Amino acid sequence: MLLLSGPNMAGNELKYVTECITTGWVSSVGAYVDQFEKMAAEFAGTKYAVATSSGTTALHICLVMMGVNSDDYVITPNITFIATCNAIKYTGANPIFIDTTVKSWQMDLDLLEEFLTHETEQRNGVCHYKKDGKRIPVIMPVHVLGNMCNMDRLLLLAKQHNLTVIEDSTEALGSYYKGKHAGSFGLMGTFSYNGNKIITTGGGGMIVTDDEALAKKAKHLTTQAKSDPFEYIHDEIGYNYRLVNVAAAMGVAQMEQLPGFIKRKHEIIDFYKTELHGVGDIRFQEVYADVNPNWWMPTIFTERQKAVLKILNDNKMQSRPFWVPMNQLVMFKDNLFYNHNDKSNFVYHHCLSVPCSTYITNEQLKTVTDKIKECY
Ligand SMILES: Cc1ncc(COP(=O)(O)O)c(C=O)c1O
Structure with missing residues (x-):
């Protein structure tokens, strides 16, 4: 796994x-x-x-x-x-x-x-x-x-x-x-x-x-x-x-190892972005000009969220959907949710996070991107 x-x-x-x-x-x-x-x-x-x-x-x-x-x-x-x-x-x-x-x-x-x-x-x-x-x-x-x-x-x-x-x-x-x-x-x-x-x-x-x-x-x-x-x-x-x-x-x-971990997370997102560039409608989280994120958890956005989740998990490549938006949880259904056209729901139904442990090898990453490509 x-x-x-x-x-x-x-x-x-x-x-x-x-x-x-x-x-x-x-x-x-x-x-x-x-x-x-x-x-x-x-x-x-x-x-x-x-x-x-x-x-x-x-x-x-x-x-x-x-x-x-x-x-x-x-x-x-x-x-x-x-x-x-x-x-x-x-x-x-x-x-x-x-x-x-x-x-x-x-x-x-x-x-x-x-x-x-x-x-x-x-x-x-x-x-x-x-x-x-x-x-x-x-x-x-x-x-x-x-x-x-x-x-x-x-x-x-x-x-x-x-x-x-x-x-x-x-x-x-x-x-x-x-x-x-x-x-x-x-x-x-x-x-x-x-x-x-x-x-x-x-x-x-x-x-x-x-x-x-x-x-x-x-x-x-x-x-x-x-x-x-x-x-x-x-x-x-x-x-x-x-x-x-x-x-x-x-x-x-x-x-002591954190700088190396951050470097590896950056390599992992670069790998995903390169390999999945132009594949179907896949896109990644937009980063504003002044932000340098740690890329802790590479996550893709696609219409085929369910199919990608299935193929990866069926093949022992752990991937997860995004969090259910807070306003959809039973405890918060009556709380104020300030929105125009509920973008959270849209994001929730399109995003999934892909394997990104810092010790993952490029060969293993390639097996993940190959499986994702099978969905398109
Ligand atoms: C956005 C966010 N807030 C809070 C927490 C809570 O952290 P912990 O699991 O250490 O309690 C987490 C992580 O699990 C998180 O991702």
Whole structure:
């Protein structure tokens, strides 16, 4: 079976994990957590990084720190992985979904601007939804598949409407806009080290920020909000969302290889683009001029989505459809979905992701593209 995006453990993973096991430093404290956080901040170009148990918990903590609650909305794209919206719902808030673009598959900034201009108003420096008067304190853009939208425009809109930007950059480790790393644009950004990501700790996440107070608060909240080093005194409701040392050890080994992984992801997308150029109606995700994505998960757009999915999976080449748009899920069917002609549904019915593990060989890639060509 050719995995869609499998973990690549070719470096020092075993060595560092073994060290944790032989020394007993497997749990919540240990040198690897600190080292992994340092490496993550350095790579993202932020001052601070706080490791978490997952990308989802990283997102949740960011929202908690912003005081987001059940009286609030959070703006997010309609096409994302469910975890973005789950994190929003954990706070009691509700997502407002903005439709996606047909070409880049990111949040449509024209629609966002239209929504903010006509449907919201400022009250005491806070954005409110006109219809019911609820607050919209946060916008959570998602860098879908490691691609990014026009961040200058997004940040300007957020500033004009007093929205705090928390980036769901969980898929965008190694992605840049005008040379600046994803996750470093908003007040906070997040990463995921889930098994299919560009690097993995089995499961894990990271919050990055330039704000020292927020970084300290994130560490505090993710470690049960214990306020005394000795006594069990907790000064607020905390969470057990820390990353354990044994996972961080894996993370350090993975970070050492990250530049090579990014390079390989770029080679893989180049291979697909060259081999599939002019084949039927196949096209790829559009990338704006200033974006240098990590190409974490090569995904094709075609009328023959179902046929391609079938032939690849029947031949043990794991490929997957795009996420079901959020407005189509039972939990969100009544949420506000701002759109003209529902582009998300169109994108959803045309996209599929193809095998792209960093260790895949060009010969294996060729077997995939040959199979795809059989559908046309
Ligand atoms: C867009 C998006 N948001 C959030 C997450 C959540 O990350 P995790 O699986 O580490 O909780 C993921 C990855 O799984 C993701 O792809």
